[in-house]
Amino acid sequence: MFAGDGAEVRAGLLDMGLNLASGTASRHALSDLLQRWQPSDRAFTADRLGWADEACAAFVCGDGRVIGADDVVYQHENTPAAAAEMKMAGRLEGWRDTVAALCAGNPLMVATVSLAFAGPLLEPHGLDGGGVHLRGASSRGKSTVQRVAVSVWGSPRFLHSWRATANGLEGVAAACNASLLALDELGEISGREAGAAAYMLANGTGKARANRSGAARASMRWRKVVLSSGEITLADKIAEMGGKAAAGQAVRLLDVAADGRAHGAFDELHGALDGAAFADRLREATATNYGTAGPIFVAAFLEQREAATMTVRGAIELFRAMAAERFDLSDEGQTARATARLGLVAAAGELATTFGLTGWAPSAARDAALEVLGGWLDGRGGSDPAEAREAVERVRAFLVAHGDARFEPVMKGNDDRPVSNRAGWRDGDTFFIGADAWREIHKGADPSRAARHLQDAGFLTPGEGNNMAKKAPRSIKDRPRAYVVAAKIMGAGNE
Ligand SMILES: Nc1ncnc2c1ncn2[C@@H]1O[C@H](COP(=O)(O)OP(=O)(O)O)[C@@H](O)[C@H]1O
Ligand SMILES: [Mg+2]
Structure with missing residues (x-):
């Protein structure tokens, strides 16, 4: 604020009621006085409300009160009006x-x-x-x-x-x-x-x-x-x-x-x-x-x-x-x-x-x-129809977009090309969606609840016990768990 001709400092002080004679001499004198001043007290400024620092040692209330420290001063260019x-x-x-x-x-x-x-x-x-x-x-x-x-x-x-x-x-x-x-x-x-x-x-x-x-x-x-x-x-x-x-x-x-x-x-x-x-x-x-x-x-x-x-x-x-x-x-x-x-x-x-x-x-x-x-x-439990609808819609959209390219046939034919970025497998009318792809589909939502919604809607066959995913068919190496979804979901539409 002292840089340049110090107008910013003066503006702040005038705003607070400083009485300053006109003319450059008094401006210079003021600037000189302030810059030579060696205050013995130190204060910290906080520029946000709530906890003032990372150590959480001082707390600033909206009306300016500071709790926990007497050397913290709240300063912010535009304090939200709501704070008052x-x-x-x-x-x-x-x-x-x-x-x-x-x-x-x-x-x-x-x-x-x-x-x-x-x-x-x-x-x-x-x-x-x-x-x-x-x-x-x-x-x-x-x-x-x-x-x-x-x-x-x-x-x-x-x-x-x-x-x-x-x-x-x-x-x-x-x-x-x-x-x-x-x-x-x-x-x-x-x-x-x-x-x-x-x-x-x-x-x-x-x-x-x-x-x-x-x-x-x-x-x-x-x-x-x-x-x-x-x-x-x-x-x-x-x-x-x-x-x-x-x-x-x-x-x-x-x-x-x-x-x-x-x-x-x-x-x-x-x-x-x-x-x-x-x-x-x-x-x-x-x-x-x-x-x-x-x-x-x-x-x-x-x-x-x-x-x-x-x-x-x-x-x-x-x-x-x-x-x-x-x-x-x-x-x-x-x-x-x-x-x-x-x-x-x-x-x-x-x-x-x-x-x-x-x-x-x-x-x-x-x-x-x-x-x-x-x-x-x-x-x-199942009481949010919007959430259930969205879960079904996410899977439907994913299969419509990637059902061909990212799913490998369980029974490989001779002329099948290898699948890149595989999301799972397909066997006739059944998709086996891998766990990673499932999470990708339901990003931002809860994948296991989504599975339950699909089960309720009749599109997903769960695994044994509490497991929503099922072991993949024998012909798939290592038989990872996958979400078993019926292809009829692709016709479910978005009505
Ligand atoms: N539990 C209640 N039973 C009956 N009337 C109520 C109840 N709670 C509030 N009211 C009425 O509704 C008015 C608005 O209350 P408010 O708390 O703003 O309700 P809400 O935000 O649920 O609409 C109150 O002034 C009161 O007349
Ligand atoms: Mg209300």
Whole structure:
């Protein structure tokens, strides 16, 4: 900034109220003074919100507060406007005794509030972001649940809307780094924009852009948890426009039904007359008590870092063990990811309770996360027709494109040319698709779930036991396992 005639320095200082005489003499004098100055204090600048550095020793809140260090200063050319809503009202005790207290007995709220505490744990533990999508009919309390989770970090306006262009969303995502990105009303944006947004959220980066001097600045990075809501799933939203639902899956939003509990999204109304009255109480409570618990959680984490890390690890392990005992987790892929994600939710909630922030019974957060996992497992089996359709369509398109060139006849004729880049074998009306090719076909999706969808649709013959792939016919060397698909799938069309 001192380079050239120093206009950039002066502009900044004038902006902050410096009174400077006109004329070059005073400019030179100012420049001289500043350059000779030898300050004894040092400060570090952070150019992003959330964890300020790789060591995760200081945390910058949207309103400029810095937790964990007094020599870190937040500086950014364009702070997202959304960040200012990460502020506080009332005291922690007020939040705990009103908002958190009303969560008791309501697994969905306990789990989403716990999710809100998970944001700052991601980076110190080297975990990727991800989140939950609350799906359900209108006026069942989905946005209210989101507002409750948002109150961990900021004002009700820290609940953002999907209705934003992907560019606006980028700023919002940066504002919520390491905390909670809550996005309401998925229905209000187009499938195309949902796809672009999902892609951006999944990647964890914004577009690279140039700073004033033309040099490319590292694109914004963020690691945060997402809490979304809408009447349909993100994958269905993206598919509305014929987009690739794989992007929706990549963002790793766990679909959770939020309208089928005893009272819409709620179970226990704490004496309120009905779900609507309870929602109103929550709205009032979150309007006056917010933004205290999240920052205090971060401060407590920094103070007792080692113990907290042990608590988190232990809680995740215990969650996994209990989940394995209670549910059938043999299906890998998505189930493993869902279990890992909810294990972190359980751990974050338990840690918050240990820190005295929630007032919940010990293990309340874990039980809530287990309940959400159970609901997800129940609701998931074959219940997503769009996903099943896509799995069939991917295989159909692949066989139409490569059925001749990349499949070797099981019975070789004399004039058969060798097959390059072999995807499998063909025997009359049956394709044997190799495991590598199968993964290639279902890239971005879950290959074993895809196999199950094809089996349900009558196109795939599974192997023995839990194995979806079958040993190839005897005439094939080494008899590798392959997915056995009937050629009639090619006529299945895409209606
Ligand atoms: N569980 C419920 N049962 C009945 N009415 C509800 C319930 N939850 C919310 N409402 C009503 O719907 C309104 C909107 O609540 P909101 O949380 O925004 O619902 P959603 O996001 O599911 O559409 C509330 O002001 C309340 O009147
Ligand atoms: Mg809503």
